Amino acid sequence: MAGNSIGQLFKVTTFGESHGVAIGGIVDGCPPGMALTAEDLQLDLDRRKPGTSRYTTARREEDAVKILSGVFEDTTTGASIGLLIENTDQRSQDYSNIKEQFRPGHADYTYWHKYGIRDYRGGGRSSARETAVRVAAGAIAKKYLREQCGIEIRGYLAQLGPVKAELVSWHEVQNNAFFCPDPAKLDALDEYMRQLKKDGDSVGARVNVVASNMPVGWGEPVFDRLDADIAHAMMSINAVKAIEVGDGFAVVEQRGSTHRDELTPQGFSANHAGGVLGGISSGQDLLVSIALKPTSSISIPGKSINTRGEVVDVVTKGRHDPCVGIRAVPIAEAMLAIVLMDHYLRHRAQNMHVQVSTPDIARNSRD
């Protein structure tokens, strides 16, 4: 499939480029019988879509999704679900100056070397426009996991440049354009973004995603450990440079006596592991954190070469996100949902008759 699909039993395939006619995808393996309409997908698409605040790109796309197949009388049939989102606000002329130039930090240089032909308009296939389809597919997985397993998958902006935000309130995340869970940080974020825009620069960000109410047992060691598949999915998001599960890189400074999450009949005493032990979900909250790099398309001139190898100064015109991390929140949620949905089906296929007498202690602590 040349890299355009993810998952085994719940398989998502996407197609489309930034300035092509449309983007779309196929979601294979969704069980039959779930109520589903385009509106169910639109909620998350609207959270990701461009042009909704002064902090993101000015490109205006409605991202109106059409369900082409796999749903009959507003119910999934078990057939593959076809999704289509038309591109409506392309301004390809903005990119004519980078037709023969390579933006430093972008995918232009590597796509050119690999394929020998490049849809330079808006970054073509390397554009994060494609991630709208992942969000639509992820909304299907999220709905199924919520209804059948009670799992809730939620993300938030944990850091933008120097501004850090604590998880003060999940409710707050839905109330501001930053997906910020800490209302006390909104002024600092606004000020930082205004200055950034004046500077014509961009900045990186950290996004955290949490899956709560998880069951114990999902994940397929050794190569398809749950954390390995989550890392694969997260690293497939444009501009992601790092992922952490649980305490992540902080484990380097920890001792075993601190890091191990002791077990009691009432639950685990802590969650340094981030909800995965041996590549299998422990039933604790899954804690995932990703780092997104600063947008490479900026108006500050940067040194590069053109396709003939000549030295050029690149200035990127067009409409760009000054911090791609903001709109990445629903994308990261979607990727976690896609992986969990796949592992739910895989666990059920192999292990549905397994029974042990030990209680699910993480569930004990929730009840």
Ligand SMILES: Cc1cc2nc3c(=O)[nH]c(=O)nc-3n(C[C@H](O)[C@H](O)[C@H](O)COP(=O)(O)O)c2cc1C
């Ligand atoms: C939501 C989102 C929006 C993005 N928007 C832009 C953009 O407007 N301009 C840009 O140069 N890169 C943007 N990117 C990042 C590029 O797609 C990405 O950096 C590029 O394809 C190079 O790939 P890499 O950074 O993964 O190595 C965006 C990424 C995400 C997740």
